[in-house]
Amino acid sequence: MLSLLSKIIKTGRITEPAPSLEDAAFVEAGRNLKATIGRLYGGRSLRIRHIDAGSNNGEEYEMTALGNAYYDVERFGLSFVASPRHADILTVSGPVTRNMEHALKVAYEMTPEPRIVVAVGDGACTGGIWKGSYAVVGSVADVIPVDWQIPGDPPAPADIIRGLLKAIEQARA
Amino acid sequence: MMYVLIFLQWICVLALAPLTVGIVRKMKAHYQNREGASILLPYWTILSLMRKEMTITRHSSWVFRVVPFVVLATAVCLALLVPSIAYGILPHAASNIFLIGAIAALGSVFLVLGGMDTSSTFGHMGSSREMTLAALVEPAFYLVLSTLGLLAGVWSLDGIVGYFAMSPWSAVVPVASITLLALLAVILAENARYPVDNPATHLELTMVHEAMILEYSGPYLAMLEYAAAIKLTVMLVLFMNLVLPFGLLHPAFGLALIPVALMVFVAKLTLGGLLVATIESTIVKMRFYRMQEYMSVAAIGALIGFILVLIGHTL
Amino acid sequence: MPTSLYLYLIEAAFVLPLVGAILALVLYRVHGANTATQFLFAASGVVGTIGIAGYFVSGQGNVAIQVISGFTVTPLAAFFLALVYLGTFLTSIYAIQGLRHYKKIYSIPWLNVTSALFILGMQATIMSGSVVAFLIAWEVMSIAAYFLVIADRTDDSLRAGFLYFLMTHIGFVCLASGFLLLAQGNVFATWSDVALGAFLISPQMLSVAFLLLLAGFGSKAGLVPLHQWLPYAHPQAPSHSSALLSGTMLKVALFGFIQSLFLFPFIPMWWALVVIVVGLGSGFFGALHAAVERDAKRLLAWSSVENMGLIFSGVGIVLVLRTLPDSPVAWSLAGTMSIFVVLHTVNHFFFKTGLFLAVGAVASATHTRDLDLLGGLARAWPLFSGVFLTLALAAAALPPLGTFFGEWMYLQSLAVAMSVLPTSFAVASALIMVVLALIGGLAIFTFVKLFALVFLGRARSDHAEVTTRMFGTLLWSPLLCVVGSLLVAVSAGSVFSDVAMQDAIGRVASLSVMPGASINVWFVFALFALVIIGVYLIRRAFTNVAPVRITDTWDCGTPLTPRMQYTATGFAAPIRFFFRSVLVSRKDLIKEPIAAGNPWIARRRLDSTIGSLWEHTLYMPIAYWVMRASTWTKRLQSGVIQLYLLFVVCALAVVMIIAL
Structure with missing residues (x-):
């Protein structure tokens, strides 16, 4: 036991140091967003509630990636919350399916003003490849007012950040 | 002089409460290899929530609207009555240990009513x-407080912290070590932290505290979040003041030392935040239906701590 | 007030219920007879309360006064009499309106006659000056209570009534034999004769007598293990009678126990330890069952078991501390613990009476007491729900209501006991504190559950969809109970010092050696008021523009129905799980086949029941063996004439052998 411990201590960490993978474009977009939130949106904290209205989960992967150690969107003052009542921004992904139409409307209704709705992904913007399907109501804009649309199938995290920036600027303008 | 200190202590806790939450979040982000949000973010969150609209469910009654006031009021009372930067300033009758326990319980009860x-x-x-948690944590909580009172020979938190501050560290803290561990277990349970609750969860099925405030929005939500921050700050600082009873003010010291005491206070907050973040980053959350084990361990720990202190007391 | 005047008042309070009963029978079918009768009862309560107040104010509050021959008022009796009078007053002004809905269920004139006898029985029990008077009055009270329990003549009530009848008579036998042992067979002995005679009795006999009396009074007060009848019987009576049974009659049992303590020349420590263990056991089982109960009135009855347990444990601690020789600290702690006993007796009286009446009002409007079917009443009755919430907070012993200050006294005394008493007592105090805190925690759980399930959320069934207003007169009594609870808080430590606790309070002053063992009532009130107002003003200042929008509840996309809410059963599920080894809870999956040929097609139903550990480990085995024994003896009854003749011959032979 002692020999094992001493070996662990003596050996130390032998993995290679992590390479710096700062995504310069992403950080640039994030800093812009942070500055804009501070300038335009009174508080410097933006709380996001994400709603999957019927997407293929591609957008959700990218949204989840926003919170990981690489993108770390929290450093720009954004955070994800559990209830639409706590949120400033609703991000909606996927074409709105008939099953989720009610849920989306209710979530929009109970988000307190001022609220911003951002459609994330091609499905949410236009209906994407599901457009016109019998199971789909249409794009998000067909159900609730949308402030900004972020195209892409799915959009990259940097695109999402830039889109959020535009959404805020547009909503405040 | 005394009133200046009481006021200063109160204002400091109220002003720095959101900072504690920010510090804990920052430390946790650090453990996850992230930069994390600014430690000032909770302030911005509360301020922006204060200016937002409120949406309230049509199925709620007047109780729903009263809850944020009572919960915040109990937290503000705790901030006033629990010694954080000074001791020897509050009358014993005000800072009585059981009164403080009951005020904390009152806050929990109203939060629960809001959720219901x-x-x-x-x-x-x-x-x-x-x-359930609030009911089962009571035995350990009251026994820990009485044990500290027994050690200090006084039944007010102000007096207990004063006793710790005036005695040599090696004479009191080691004797009370088990009791202080039990106190930490109680604090984690009372403030909905790991391993009892996950404050960062977005999954409703794993929520305790967050699930109760899902329906609150705008200023009411801000009040509840602020109250939670105050409660965490008060209890963490109390714990730190018992473990490291240094740098506390006393009316006899004069006003010149106030800046030092404030710096010590912030340092203790940071250490406390680091402690909570370390706990949350190194252990897993317990399944809710194993909580009786956690609570039993806390209560047994409190009993063992009591017996240790009693032996020390009689020797 | 001259002596004769308040004596007349107390005598009038004694007679007025009888007049009420006669009136109820004379005006049998007359409209408004109930109102007149209840007014007479209420008058009895008011007159009696004034009489007791006069007794204390007149400066004679420390002497025994003979009311009528054989019935006296002592200071201790006066305190409990005041509770009886107040209880009579509060319940009868409720019953004016409260019985109006129940004309088809109860025979109201006879119910009122029974109530009158019950009230009389309680008064007489407290005032009785001799063993025989006490036993007769006690029996009148018990029998009247039996008829109150079975007043609606449903099967449940009859079953509960039978259990009560059985237990109260086991208790009566214990009491009678205990008193007769002490009085050495002289039923006409007055209390002072009994106390004098007790010096001549051997310690073993005294112990037997003590245990018999503890069992007798404990069976009425609902102490473990003789508590099983209480949660069944108390809820079955009409609500105002339930309030009287739980709020007041239990206190009469407490009075009897405390009074009989004075009959013993000395009290060894082990008696006191038995009382503490029994008391804390009752507290724990009462609190636990209350926490998992779903019938609102039965929940309150379990809570009565809990609170009587706490009071008895307090009495036990006083007794233990009094046995410690030459210990002024122990004596002063005994003083503070007696203050707890007094405060908690009054507090429990107020919140339990108020809650039973309030639950009765809810039940008469919704026609159910099942918490799983209620909900959402706070929107229909805002004021009433506020009163109920205050009573529930009082029952949960939270500040700033009276119960908190009583329980604070208990906790603080234990904490002081830890540091000033010898080690073994200190450890015992710590263990008691753990149990007490657990009981307190479960009590908070119970009353949050009660209030939340009845008043918050949405109606869980059509029962709770009420649109009618709550009648004003039904609100009065619970409101008065709230006032009472607040008054207790305000006067804690000042009024009680004048009654019977002067001695104790005097010694409390010596507690100043323990700094911080004090609490300032006014400070607590002022702090709460200031902070709540401050928070409100600050919020107004910050958010004078924040509008409010009313929306649906957040439903994650699936429209919510009231049935999706937590029920009382669901709310208490964690407690039921954590204490599953103590609660004999059982789940049965009941399968009813629909299609004859296919066993898979069936209607399935989950039935969850909570039993009682005591019922399974004590009552059932005893009942089993009694049944076995009676089956065995039944063989004697063969119906063969020769066998009976043989019995006669055998009996004769035995008699001859003994006689010769």
């Missing part, structure tokens, strides 16, 4: 769990 008044299953689930 939403008619949402999530709120009800959170309420049921929170109430």
